[in-house]
Amino acid sequence: MQPCDDLKNMVLHHYGNFPSGEQADSIQDTYSLEEGVIIIGNDPDEWFDNRDSILAFMQAGGSRTMEITVQNLKAFSEGTVGWTMDRVSVKLPNGAEIPARHTRIFHKEDGLWKMVHLHVSIAVPNEKIGE
Helix, strand or coil, X not given: CEECHHHHHHHHHHHHCCCCCCHHHHHHHHECXXXXXXXXXXXXXXXXXXXXXXXXXXXXXXXXXXXXXXXXXXXXXXXXXXXXXXXXXXXXXXXXXXXXXXXXXXXXXXXXXXXXXXXXXXXXXXXXXXX
C-alpha cells in the first residue's frame, strides 16, 4: 500500500464545503453510482445504502453548516482500491465541539476515485458508554 495524496486532497476538498453547508454538492461528484455505496452515521437511523438515500439525507438537513478541524488524516491506495481515516473536531453553529472519526473506502471508476463507504463515529470514552 502507498500513501495517496489524491484521496487526501479529495477528503480535504469535501471538508472545505462544510462551512458553507454545500457538502451535498461534493457528494454528487464524490460518491459511486455502483450498487453497494453506503454511509453509516453515528445515529442509529443513519444507515444510507444507496446514492439516492445519501443525497436525500444530505439535502434534507443531514448536511449542516459547521466548522471542521482536521486533526489527523491518512490516505492510502493499492491498485484500484483506496481508503482514508481521520480524526476531526466538529464545531457546531451553537459553539459545541464534537470529536469525530471517519473511515472511507474508495475505488476507481473510469479512472476517477469514487467513495463507496463512509463510516462516522463520535469519539466517546468507553467508561461513558451507558451513562
